[in-house]
Amino acid sequence: KNEVEQSPQNLTAQEGEFITINCSYSVGISALHWLQQHPGGGIVSLFMLSSGKKKHGRLIATINIQEKHSSLHITASHPRDSAVYICAVGVAGGGADGLTFGKGTHLIIQP
Amino acid sequence: DTEVTQTPKHLVMGMTNKKSLKCEQHMGHRAMYWYKQKAKKPPELMFVYSYEKLSINESVPSRFSPECPNSSLLNLHLHALQPEDSALYLCASSQAGGNYGYTFGSGTRLTVV
Numbered sequence: 001k002n003e004v005e006q007s008p009q010n011l012t013a014q015e016g017e018f019i020t021i022n023c024s025y026s027v028g029i030s031a032l033h034w035l036q037q038h039p040g041g042g043i044v045s046l047f048m049l050s051s052g053k054k055k056h057g058r059l060i061a062t063i064n065i066q067e068k069h070s071s072l073h074i075t076a077s078h079p080r081d082s083a084v085y086i087c088a089v090g091v092a093g094g095g096a097d098g099l100t101f102g103k104g105t106h107l108i109i110q111p
Numbered sequence: 112d113t114e115v116t117q118t119p120k121h122l123v124m125g126m127t128n129k130k131s132l133k134c135e136q137h138m139g140h141r142a143m144y145w146y147k148q149k150a151k152k153p154p155e156l157m158f159v160y161s162y163e164k165l166s167i168n169e170s171v172p173s174r175f176s177p178e179c180p181n182s183s184l185l186n187l188h189l190h191a192l193q194p195e196d197s198a199l200y201l202c203a204s205s206q207a208g209g210n211y212g213y214t215f216g217s218g219t220r221l222t223v224v
Contacts, residue, residue: 030210031210031211033212040217041217041220042216042217042218043154043203044215045213045214048212097159097167098167101153103152
């Protein structure tokens with residue numbers, strides 16, 4: 001079973017700061033997902049990565065398959081970015097097997 | 112339509128009640144999932160349906176009974192639940208296979224009294 005570790009668990013920063021959240025996993029994966037969850041529950045998919053780097057607006061996600069590590073960066077952070085960010089991985093080998101989740105990073109951006 | 116719709120959003124039920132949670136998607140996704148999330152914890156996989164067939168049951172107690180009547184609809188039937196079953200129940204869908212994105216519903220917040 002894949003172990004997914006995220007750091008930090010909690011992060012408080014000032015508006016405008018550059019934010020980095022890290023994720024590491026223990027065994028091979030089909031893809032890595034970065035998810036956002038606001039209070040009240042719903043989860044939004046931000047990125048799915050199997051290699052390299054992706055960018056969407058102020059969000060950047062990178063993955064290093066050899067090192068089994070991924071990072072999520074937020075540039076010019078804003079209070080509306082406050083949420084729980086979750087790293088999740090799908091097992092290697094394909095198939096609809098569901099995701100294994102990290103414990104999440106609770107991000108607070110203060111004005 | 113790019114959404115997964117879950118109903119109801121909130122549900123309070125007694126330990127002797129029978130209720131059902133509903134999840135619907137019209138994206139043509141052939142894999143659908145139920146997750147359970149307790150407060151301040153990550154989601155935990157409960158069931159996976161692939162092409163309307165149950166492919167994964169993560170040792171979930173029989174008081175939870177999933178059903179996939181067609182490729183767009185996923186139900187979770189609840190019976191004789193315990194207070195510790197109170198949680199957020201999330202539905203998700205994806206194309207079948209390992210390299211596809213997931214779409215999550217907004218969840219049903221269940222309270223068992």
